[in-house]
Amino acid sequence: MSTRHRLIELLADGHFHSGEWLGRQLGISRAAVWKQIRTFSEFELDVHAVPGQGYRLSSAFEPLDAELIRQPLSALVNTRLGQLEVLCEIDSTSDYLKRTKSEHKTSVLRACLAEWQSAGRGRRGRRWISPYGANLYLSLATQISKTTLQSGGLSLAAAVALLRALQVCGIENLGVKWPNDVLYKGRKLAGILVDLSGESGGPFNVVVGIGINLKIPESAARAIDQPWADLSQSGVKVDRNHLAGLILEELVRATDSFEEKGLQVFIQEWNQFDLITGRVVELHQDTETKITGIARGIDASGALLIEKNGVTSRYDAGEVSVRVA
Numbered sequence: 001m002s003t004r005h006r007l008i009e010l011l012a013d014g015h016f017h018s019g020e021w022l023g024r025q026l027g028i029s030r031a032a033v034w035k036q037i038r039t040f041s042e043f044e045l046d047v048h049a050v051p052g053q054g055y056r057l058s059s060a061f062e063p064l065d066a067e068l069i070r071q072p073l074s075a076l077v078n079t080r081l082g083q084l085e086v087l088c089e090i091d092s093t094s095d096y097l098k099r100t101k102s103e104h105k106t107s108v109l110r111a112c113l114a115e116w117q118s119a120g121r122g123r124r125g126r127r128w129i130s131p132y133g134a135n136l137y138l139s140l141a142t143q144i145s146k147t148t149l150q151s152g153g154l155s156l157a158a159a160v161a162l163l164r165a166l167q168v169c170g171i172e173n174l175g176v177k178w179p180n181d182v183l184y185k186g187r188k189l190a191g192i193l194v195d196l197s198g199e200s201g202g203p204f205n206v207v208v209g210i211g212i213n214l215k216i217p218e219s220a221a222r223a224i225d226q227p228w229a230d231l232s233q234s235g236v237k238v239d240r241n242h243l244a245g246l247i248l249e250e251l252v253r254a255t256d257s258f259e260e261k262g263l264q265v266f267i268q269e270w271n272q273f274d275l276i277t278g279r280v281v282e283l284h285q286d287t288e289t290k291i292t293g294i295a296r297g298i299d300a301s302g303a304l305l306i307e308k309n310g311v312t313s314r315y316d317a318g319e320v321s322v323r324v325a
């Protein structure tokens with residue numbers, strides 16, 4: 001781990017630490033500590049520097065730890081997840097898994113989490129704001145046969161997996177907005193991004209990326225252009241590594257059962273949490289095309305049904321984004 005990341009870890013408890021003490025831990029001078037700290041704004045880390053007291057992060061956080069993440073995993077998922085990497089910084093956990101090859105048999109799954117993403121991606125080319133240590137950014141690489149991989153259905157199954165993990169933690173007031181948003185009290189708490197690639201005839205390589213807000217720092221919040229929520233607003237104390245483990249447990253199980261049985265085993269749960277059915281929504285296909293209609297739920301493949309002038313049409317997730325009008 002680089003000196004910069006070790007320094008962040010020393011400050012992660014949110015307490016004051018003197019420059020001298022920090023320098024001693026890292027084998028560098030006080031001036032070098034200050035020089036490093038000045039670069040932290042790049043990570044959207046807010047640092048208080050108080051003469052006589054030292055430095056502290058405005059928000060404490062629990063550093064990611066692969067061993068702790070594995071703790072809540074069942075024996076089955078623990079074995080399936082042959083590779084679980086925790087990185088300090090990366091462009092995007094999903095892009096990282098896409099460009100790195102598995103050293104294992106294809107039946108072995110790979111997961112990656114990062115403290116910070118310099119180029120976190122959302123759906124439809126949007127940026128996913130990824131301040132350091134504040135939230136969870138995780139991706140899982142798996143393979144799914146082409147027959148089960150219907151139009152966007154996997155993103156719905158992943159949302160159900162996320163709901164399950166959050167409910168295990170005791171979080172209430174959850175909902176989903178087609179195709180990939182998990183909401184807390186009607187505001188976006190988490191997003192899911194599914195990337196597919198594959199050669200003809202073979203199965204799809206799938207990377208499911210999940211970003212979930214735990215505690216958005218003020219500086220990062222200003223850059224988010226939609227109503228958002230984070231888990232700190234729920235009042236439930238959530239252990240970051242434990243939650244990451246619970247999400248991976250549910251995600252591995254969900255992708256496995258999606259591969260085996262398709263979307264049908266998730267539809268009832270999806271419907272239970274669906275917040276847009278019956279509401280007037282706007283569908284944006286590209287910058288110019290907008291369709292306004294009433295959301296009528298999803299079909300068996302996970303496509304959204306929209307009623308307009310008495311006619312119901314289906315839309316696949318890849319094509320559109322939805323706003324409640």
Ligand code: BTN
Nearest residue numbers: 092120121122123191192209211
């Ligand atoms: C969305 O709501 O638009 C999807 C957001 C997905 C964000 C996650 S964070 C981990 C993974 N890496 C990325 O670059 N994106 C996904």
